[in-house]
Amino acid sequence: MSNHTHNSIQEKPSKIPKEVRKITRELFELNLKPKTIIEVLHERGIILPSISQLNNFLRTIKSTKLSPTSISLGEIEQWCLESSQSIPESHDTPFVVSYQII
Known part of the structure; x- marks a missing residue:
């Protein structure tokens, strides 16, 4: 054995x-x-x-x-604030006309 x-x-x-x-x-x-x-x-x-x-x-x-795949509500609100300040020159640039966060 x-x-x-x-x-x-x-x-x-x-x-x-x-x-x-x-x-x-x-x-x-x-x-x-x-x-x-x-x-x-x-x-x-x-x-x-x-x-x-x-x-x-x-x-x-x-x-x-890579950057994170999720975005916080605060980051969305900040982007909305920045994007609603002026209308961009280019038709391809996104911007915010109006927003409301409840």
């Missing part, structure tokens, strides 16, 4: 290595989709992150690069 061990099983690292994150960030800047990013990393012989690791990392990049 032999002993059963799991020593030969390699654990997947829980974090994406720094160098892979750097390359992934560069590929994200090129507007590549996650599947394409995985393919490029594979072609370069880089240890691949799991798809969930990649998606989580890309979500983090997006949240730090």
Whole structure:
């Protein structure tokens, strides 16, 4: 009877290595989709992150690069105040004619 061990099983690292994150960030800047990013990393012989690791990392990049997706009532009110001060020259510029916040 032999002993059963799991020593030969390699654990997947829980974090994406720094160098892979750097390359992934560069590929994200090129507007590549996650599947394409995985393919490029594979072609370069880089240890691949799991798809969930990649998606989580890309979500983090997006949240730090992009402005928040929600706007507060105070921000809307401030925009209305600023936009109602004058009528813009361009027909394509939005502005507020009248507003009421209850």
